[in-house]
Amino acid sequence: MRLHEYQAKQIFAKYGIKIPRGKLATNVEEVKRAAEELGGKVVLKSQILVGGRGKAGGIKLANSVDEAVEIAKGLFGKVIKGHRVEKIYVEEQLDIKKEMYVGLTLDRAEKGIALIVSSVGGMDIEEIAAEHPEKIARVTINPLYGLFDYQIREVLYKSGMPKELHKELTAIIKSLYKILVDHEAELTEINPLVLTDKGLYAADARLNVDDNALYRHPELKEMRDYTEVDQIERIAEEKGLNYVKLDGNIGVIANGAGMSMSTMDLIYLEGGKPANFLDIGGGASSEVVKEAIKTILMDKNVKVIFMNIFGGITRCDEVAKGLVKAFQEIEVPVPIVLRLAGTNEEEGRKIIEDFLEKEKKNIIVVETMEEGAKKAVELAR
Amino acid sequence: MAIIIDENTKAIVQGITGSQGRFHTERMLAYGTKIVAGVTPGKGGSKVFDVPVFDRVSEAVEKTGANASVIFVPAPFATDAIFEAVDAGVEVVVCITEGIPVYDELKAYKKVKEAGVILIGPNCPGVISVGKSHLGIMPTQIFKEGNVGIVSRSGTLTYQIAYNLTRLGIGQSTVVGIGGDRIVGMSFVEILEMFEEDDETDLVVLIGEIGGTDEEEAAKFIEKKMSKPVVGYVAGITAPPGKRMGHAGAIIEGGRGTAESKIKALEEAGVEVGRTPMEVAEIVKRKLEDKA
Numbered sequence: 001m002r003l004h005e006y007q008a009k010q011i012f013a014k015y016g017i018k019i020p021r022g023k024l025a026t027n028v029e030e031v032k033r034a035a036e037e038l039g040g041k042v043v044l045k046s047q048i049l050v051g052g053r054g055k056a057g058g059i060k061l062a063n064s065v066d067e068a069v070e071i072a073k074g075l076f077g078k079v080i081k082g083h084r085v086e087k088i089y090v091e092e093q094l095d096i097k098k099e100m101y102v103g104l105t106l107d108r109a110e111k112g113i114a115l116i117v118s119s120v121g122g123m124d125i126e127e128i129a130a131e132h133p134e135k136i137a138r139v140t141i142n143p144l145y146g147l148f149d150y151q152i153r154e155v156l157y158k159s160g161m162p163k164e165l166h167k168e169l170t171a172i173i174k175s176l177y178k179i180l181v182d183h184e185a186e187l188t189e190i191n192p193l194v195l196t197d198k199g200l201y202a203a204d205a206r207l208n209v210d211d212n213a214l215y216r217h218p219e220l221k222e223m224r225d226y227t228e229v230d231q232i233e234r235i236a237e238e239k240g241l242n243y244v245k246l247d248g249n250i251g252v253i254a255n256g257a258g259m260s261m262s263t264m265d266l267i268y269l270e271g272g273k274p275a276n277f278l279d280i281g282g283g284a285s286s287e288v289v290k291e292a293i294k295t296i297l298m299d300k301n302v303k304v305i306f307m308n309i310f311g312g313i314t315r316c317d318e319v320a321k322g323l324v325k326a327f328q329e330i331e332v333p334v335p336i337v338l339r340l341a342g343t344n345e346e347e348g349r350k351i352i353e354d355f356l357e358k359e360k361k362n363i364i365v366v367e368t369m370e371e372g373a374k375k376a377v378e379l380a381r
Numbered sequence: 382m383a384i385i386i387d388e389n390t391k392a393i394v395q396g397i398t399g400s401q402g403r404f405h406t407e408r409m410l411a412y413g414t415k416i417v418a419g420v421t422p423g424k425g426g427s428k429v430f431d432v433p434v435f436d437r438v439s440e441a442v443e444k445t446g447a448n449a450s451v452i453f454v455p456a457p458f459a460t461d462a463i464f465e466a467v468d469a470g471v472e473v474v475v476c477i478t479e480g481i482p483v484y485d486e487l488k489a490y491k492k493v494k495e496a497g498v499i500l501i502g503p504n505c506p507g508v509i510s511v512g513k514s515h516l517g518i519m520p521t522q523i524f525k526e527g528n529v530g531i532v533s534r535s536g537t538l539t540y541q542i543a544y545n546l547t548r549l550g551i552g553q554s555t556v557v558g559i560g561g562d563r564i565v566g567m568s569f570v571e572i573l574e575m576f577e578e579d580d581e582t583d584l585v586v587l588i589g590e591i592g593g594t595d596e597e598e599a600a601k602f603i604e605k606k607m608s609k610p611v612v613g614y615v616a617g618i619t620a621p622p623g624k625r626m627g628h629a630g631a632i633i634e635g636g637r638g639t640a641e642s643k644i645k646a647l648e649e650a651g652v653e654v655g656r657t658p659m660e661v662a663e664i665v666k667r668k669l670e671d672k673a
Contacts, residue, residue: 051623106483108563108593108630111490126636143484144491184484212456212629213482242627246619257561257627258535258590261616265640266657268619277620279627282518282536310541312506312520342540343520369541370659 001209004047006089007223008205011183015175017190018201022091028072034090035068041093044071048083049225052124056080061093094201099192100161101125101136102169103206104176106186112140113180115147115173117155119162121192135159147177168200183220184213232298239291241278248273250380251296251305251334253289255280255314263308266369272377275302283313289322294330306337306376308369316340316348323363324355335362335379339372383510383555384530384575384582385473385499386449390514391417393441393471395462396453397434398424401477405453405518406430412515417445438462438469449473451507451516459503460485467496474566475516476502483629486564493566500566504629506536506558517558527552529665530576532569533588534561534595534630538616538658542588545662551669554581561628563592569599577607584610584668586661587652589643591617592630596643604650610668613647613654614661615640 003011009019023034024047035042046058053059058080062068068090078085101121107114118128118136129136137158139151152173156166172193180188189206214221226234236243242257250267252274254260264274276299280292296305309319319340326332340348352363364379366372386392394409396402397419407430410416418441419429425436435441438450450466452459452474459478466474474493481489481503493500501508507517512526523540525547533539536558543553555576559567569587576582585607589596596615603611618640620626622633633639644654653668655661 106487106563109595109598111487111564142491143487184482186483210483212480213484215457216482244624244626246621254537256535256537257631258533258538258588258616259541261590261620261626261631262538262541262614262658264619265616269656274619277624277626310537310544312523312537312540313518341544342523368659370657 001211001214001220001224002049003207003209003223004049004087004225005045005205006047008207009202011179011207012202012205015179017172017175018199019205020091020094020201020203022089025072025088025090026086028069028076031072031088031090032065032069035062035065038090038092040064040068042068043091043093044068044075045089045091046075046080046085047087047089048080048085050081050083053080058085094194094196094203096194096196098195100195101128101191102173102176102193103187103189103191104180105189107140110140112142115139115141115151115155117159117161117173119160125191141177147174165195165200172200179207183207183217184210186210232295235298236295239295241288241292241295242281243295244277245299246274246276248275249301249303250376251275251299251302252308253278253280253292253296253305254308255282255284255310259308259310263306263369263373266373267306267377270373270377272373272380275299280314284318286318286322286325289319290326290329293323293326293332297330297332297334302334304335304337304376304379306372308339308372309341311340311342311344315344316342317344317351320348320351324351327355327359327361332361335364337364337366337372337376337379339366339369382579382581383513384572384579385501385508385555385557386510386514386516388513390449390473390516391415391445391447392449392451392516393418393420393438393445393447393466394432394451394453395420395438395466397421397429397432398427399453402453403429406432408521409515412521414514414516417447438465442469442471447471449475449516451475451477453477456480456482460489463489463500464492467492467498471498473499473501475505475507476500476566477505477507477518478502479504481562483563486562490564490566501557502560502565504562505560505565506539508555508557510555511553519556523547524556525552527554528581528583529553530579530582530585531556531588532572532576532585533558534590535588535616535628538588541658542586542614542661545659546665549662549666551662551665554579561630563630569595570602573599573602573607573611577609582609583672584612584665586665587611587613587647589613589615590628590631591620591626591640592628592632592634592638594638597646600646600650600652603652611652612661612664612668613644613652614658615643615647615654
């Protein structure tokens with residue numbers, strides 16, 4: 001789970017990292033008041049959970065209260081990279097002397113935590129690595145041992161950080177590490193970390209926490225912001241479905257994450273575009289299958305659904321029952337291409353055959369997933 | 382031979398009294414797996430399908446001589462279960478549990494590496510040495526004894542490809558699902574090393590997916606060290622960056638770990654990569670025929 005900048009900054013501030021003065025606003029009036037309090041010269045920052053929001057026009061400078069109000073009117077409701085702006089964080093402008101980067105992230109390849117420091121900042125760390133490799137340094141922390149002082153010295157020297165900043169940088173890195181450990185974060189990042197007359201400030205703040213650890217951090221769980229999440233995704237999550245909305249027109253239902261991705265890929269290889277990722281998981285009941293179909297149909301772009309099931313723990317007869325239930329309970333306005341293989345395949349097919357004998361419904365049963373993808377793409381045209 | 386487990390593997394089921402543990406214990410026993418004990422704290426002294434249940438793994442190991450464990454314990458307790466199994470002295474731990482916090486997985490990783498224990502998973506379908514032993518949740522009926530090893534990060538996709546192979550008359554030696562999380566006990570490289578040494582394996586199928594760089598590492602290893610042919614598959618060509626596709630590991634971060642980069646790395650290492658699960662099976666068939 002990724003926290004908003006303003007949420008992350010609240011946490012960073014608690015750990016002694018200096019942040020610019022700022023206020024959260026949810027409407028133009030609040031932006032006006034915030035800008036007045038902060039002295040007129042402010043930055044308006046869209047609180048959307050997506051990278052590169054600055055470049056995409058989500059961050060704007062205002063030099064007066066009036067200008068802030070004008071910008072806010074344009075920003076609220078604007079969709080940036082698929083995310084609707086509902087909140088703006090209004091912050092004082094800083095007099096920036098230098099921009100730097102400090103970040104900590106789970107390093108899956110090295111099986112540790114990577115501490116990355118760069119004496120230039122303000123752009124993606126990948127860009128910095130490509131353009132200024134000599135200004136960036138990294139070291140891997142073993143979480144069982146913790147962060148050592150020498151590791152901090154190592155990255156500060158190697159990245160060419162000005163010596164007079166070492167003391168303050170050391171304190172910031174230690175705080176950032178403590179934030180990572182205390183919140184079981186996958187990523188804590190300050191980009192840019194800026195030097196002003198009054199010292200180092202976190203001009204931005206990133207904190208991504210591990211979803212699997214949220215049960216130990218109820219206070220973080222409460223910070224989850226649903227307002228900007230896609231509505232269908234939100235409903236799917238409430239139903240316990242593993243659904244991700246995409247922009248194509250072929251609905252996908254499969255069991256297993258790898259299988260679901262593979263199904264999407266086959267559609268793409270046949271020249272079609274998947275409308276979603278939906279993994280019903282292992283051993284899904286007919287109820288789950290029915291809910292999956294209902295969820296996909298909420299997406300009005302969907303022209304056909306491809307259900308691709310390989311029964312292991314999941315039973316094909318249970319899947320077939322769910323499909324029949326869906327037809328009985330709601331109108332299914334699109335054809336369904338169905339591939340059933342594996343556990344109780346015969347029973348599942350029998351259920352569908354019997355159902356189709358009684359009622360004329362648009363279900364096309366195919367033998368293989370490759371054939372199913374082809375058929376679904378044809379029908380979507 | 383086979384790898385990791387065989388007919389001599391004597392296993393414990395941790396969490397045997399839970400619904401998952403019970404269900405899969407019955408299936409593993411039916412397959413012929415030697416399940417010698419179960420462990421559930423507080424349920425010691427009872428029995429599940431005639432398998433004696435103990436409160437502690439150390440006691441179970443002492444009384445039964447078990448050398449492996451398969452874990453069906455809920456995520457908040459699973460790390461404790463892994464550590465307990467390692468300290469009790471088993472050689473192989475298979476952790477089926479999904480949803481374990483990543484820093485717990487990291488601790489478990491360090492623990493098993495220090496102890497020299499093989500950890501399969503977490504968040505995996507387990508391992509099967511076909512015709513010999515099965516520790517996990519796989520649909521065993523789809524496999525057939527043979528000489529193709531499979532290593533994979535995903536469950537159902539593995540079944541699909543194994544099923545395609547079986548239908549073409551091609552059997553499998555050992556099938557390993559290493560798990561879909563970001564931190565898992567065994568890498569592709571470690572499993573490939575085992576297959577390379579295994580007399581019963583002539584060819585290996587590697588099934589990868591987006592996220593991380595494990596496939597890229599595997600490609601380097603294959604190019605330098607593998608004499609046996611490897612056939613690949615990578616899922617997630619259509620997965621958008623920054624969106625998590627079910628598995629905690631299946632996410633493209635900062636432009637790294639795309640399906641394209643993995644396919645390219647594997648192909649450059651001489652691995653033929655199938656574009657569909659069916660194509661994978663067909664490539665395997667052709668390669669085995671060429672070899673014969």
